[in-house]
Amino acid sequence: MLLFYRMGDFYELFFEDAKRSAQLLDISLTARGQSNGEPIPMAGVPYHAVENYLARLVNMGESVAICEQIGDPATSKGPVERKVVRIVTPGTVTDESLLAEKRQNLLVAICPLNPKQPEAEYAISSLELSSGRFWITKAHSSEQLAAEMQRLEPAELLYPESISLAGLPLAKAKCKRRPAWEFEQQTAFMLLTRQFGTQHLEGFGIKNDEPTLAAAGAILHYVKETQRAALPHIQALITEHPQDAIILDAATRRNLELQQSMGEGDTHLSAVLDKTVSAMGSRQFQRWLQRPIRNHQELNQRYDAVDALKENLDFENIQLTLKQLADIERIVARVGLRSARPKDFARLRDSLAKIPEVRAFLSHRSLSYLHDIIEPFPEVVDLLTKAVIEQPPLLIRDGGVIAEGYDKELDELRDLATGATDYLKQLEQRERERSGIATLKVGYNRVHG
Secondary structure, three states: OEEEEEEOOEEEEEHHHHHHHHHHHOOOOEEEEEEOOEEEEEEEEEHHHHHHHHHHHHHOOOOEEEEEEOOOOOOOOOOOOEEEEEEEOOOOOOOHHHOOOOOOOOEEEEEEOOOOOOOOOEEEEEEEOOOOEEEEEEEOOHHHHHHHHHHHOOOEEEEEOOOOOOOOOOOOOEEEEEOHHHHOHHHHHHHHHHHHOOOOOHHHOOOOOOOOHHHHHHHHHHHHHHHOOOOOOOOOOEEOOHHHEOOOOHHHHHHHOOOOOOOOOOOOHHHHHOOOOOHHHHHHHHHHHHOOEOOHHHHHHHHHHHHHHHHHHHHHHHHHHHOOOOOHHHHHHHHHOOOOOHHHHHHHHHHHOOHHHHHHHOOOHHHHHHHHHOOOOHHHHHHHHHHEOOOOOOOHHHOOOEOOOOOHHHHHHHHHHHOHHHHHHHHHHHHHHHHOOOOOOOOOOOOOO
16 A cells, blocks of 8 residues: 655655655655665655546555645644545545546455355455445355456455455456454444444345345445545445346356457447446446346336337437436535535536426326436525535635625625725724724734734
């Protein structure tokens, strides 16, 4: 793991981290001070461009700890206090610049259901932190486990020290061995009930002693460890039963070219069939393609919806609206993680304002079930409209994000900051009237203020 250490306008790296980052990022390697008589290697990247460098490192499978300056240099005696505020890993990224728009970015954990027979059955859990989707399932053999890894294509894989990953299709995954206690079922149950604010998990259709919880607990522990923040957008745990979907082994998935072409170019099935117009829709389509369900009722419901949209070319009208929607799923996750930027709130506001238009298209009798599950959230739209300006700046530190009139105290402070001269004149006049001293002066002094 690399440590990005905030110093002024740069994130600096030292010693071996500096040498490694200089090689990976093609940045200058310099030196600062000495240790044991030897120059200390140092490299750095500008803080305003850090996301670009993080994206490159994550794509290489690297993890980065971000250490920020949290103390005030003006009041600190000695070194300014710093703290690791987050750890960026391939499976836990949520920033827009670090994610592929139309692909899931999954953190996956696996562990044997019976430690005495580590190759018999496996618990599998996956989390898409950028959306809050959280699943558990099981594989009944090493072959099924390989097929699941082919389907999920994890960006990062957690596994206990007791098992081997030999033979699994994990070319793209950053694999991390974790201590066995993180995969204990009892620990997992405690973590999960605390996360969901429940006393048991039966509300999710999961028995309290369900052994596959061990993998979910390992994921939750890892995410809390790396994010250093609450995870309010993770609100449910879904069980995927193997018998509910068509079983496709790893070889079949490769031969069907579901998401990877065996030849050159993007000629795989997903690229050919994906006619969605939103990133959220594309990711949902890929989930359906990778896991074909066997439930006839649900399948017929999908077919009926397609037929209804094809009537009178309604799908062309709704596509125009869907194209204008931002990635609501990922924006809401960043809001929950408190890493959203001002433009995220503006895009969320504008996208939610379009929801009634989408619902109007779906008011057709054949599409009523879709209409009924879409919530318009008018109170959120109203709040964001009042609170955030039409075109906010990129970063919160640039200021000017909150709309005028939303907060009286903020408006007064802004007026004071931008109209200090007028304020002093008004104060001078008030004090003259109060004191009766016609020659009283109120002014600004650079030394005393």
